[in-house]
Amino acid sequence: MLIIFVTLSANPSIEQVIPSCLCDVGVDENTIIDVLVKRSNAQRQQIKASYQKASGKPLETALKSALNGELEDVVLALLKTPAQYDAQQLKLAMKGLGTDEDTLIEILASRTNKEIKEIKKVYKEEYKKELENDIKSDTGGDFRNALLSLCKATRNEDTMVNQELADSDARALYEAGEKRKGTDCSVFIDILTTRSASQLRQVFEKYSKYSKVDVTKAIDLELKGDIENCLTAVVKCAGSNAFYVLDKHIFKANISYWTHQGIPYLFLSIFYLMNTSQF
Template sequence: SLSQTLLNQGTVTPYPHFSADGDAGILDKAIKAKGVDENTIIDVLVKRSNAQRQQIKASYQKASGKPLETALKSALNGELEDVVLALLKTPAQYDAQQLRLAMKGLGTDEDTLIEILASRTNKEIKEIKKAYQEEYKNELQNDIKSDTGGDFRNALLSLCKATRNEDIIVNQELAESDAKALYEAGEKKKGTDCSVFIDILTTRSAPQLRQGEYVTAHLCACAIPQDKGTRTKILTRVMVSRSEVDMARIKQEYKKTFGKTLYQDILNDTNGDYEKILLALCGSDS
């Protein structure tokens, strides 16, 4: 099955000797340490799977009477805070938040809408819709209807139905030529050439779209011509949301596209604790 094929391609895996209460205690100590012990916070959160982080949150809440997010929010700031809070959400909650920001921010961020809705499984899209409804008291489809238009809106709404065939044999060559087209569409001009994206995402099967090439092409297309703020946002989102899914695959594709590693580019492009946590999510420099 598709999920079997994608298994073991993440750089973040469940921690073998896991104790939610133990980790909650370690985090509490790190938060209260003089000057805050960021290294320990990064180390604990990146070496635990999302499911394990959810258990740590529950333990922390029980022990201290307040949400772990609240404690970390007041202890951290900047880009490190963004990544840490993202890691504490379930994948569906994080995707829902990113979709909401893409529509409710200044102007509509089409790239993000495409990247998320085109690369998630039917089951994941159903979970995103549920999380969206719970968090924002509105249906995802309604916000898409009011914030987008034309072919683009239709493409997104059809992806929202979560009814795409998921057991089609993937055509590797097509994935690579599509990736090239997407990359060029993004590189040729500031902002992305949406028509190329729409064409590809409405005509390819779901497994085809979830090849690492597509996400990487988006990471690449968007990371180059844009301002630092936009680049940071994309980098954070891809590193957080793919670290447990197909980061190993994305790293391969990135190297193939650019002739240098994602790890090296993160080293060159970021610094401080933000760099530290991204490199930890990236895994080895290979």
């Protein structure tokens, strides 16, 4: 049995969410999609709560029995809070043999302190493990250090810019990379994972005083592999979290990102941005 919902207004209260039809044979997939994608995440949580109260069982249980394939994956993902979804993706990225470094980078580089703290809380509740401990077990070296620094969720989020600090940081990055033989990656990690986005943008501007290339190119020249990808993502997110995700999933149209563990990741990334008001 499947209950499909309609609402009486664009911003329904729980009381306004009502069962529209019961289907014992066949599933109205179009209605399910129409209802869920036109609601904010908060409204979808209200729909879940309303269903649980009325039926005594989770909405996800009913949908699992009625749907299958990628549609089931998408619908179930949309019923999660952003933190629940991110925690799940982080767990999947470190499950079994191999590690999905791209997912670790995307989530930890683009989320706010508050979002990361909520992700860590949900991760511990769901999987009975600390996110940091799993990262330590699945990654290594400078890449692990960068992820753990991001995972602390202590980035300065002040919008005020300290010009003197920006110049000092720009010089420190240059001296830790291009100016010397070998690279002191710890300096890059410390600055790029702790300064505010507005502060970093000024650092990048000041960097031109010391180098003929921009910071992104400097990272490309000095670092390789996962740590390069991670810090490059941090630099892009300092410009715009939303456009970082869009650039990765839409503008480049890289087919490898269209599905992730069976979930159409492009579709869900768009909804993450919509539901967290990052546009």
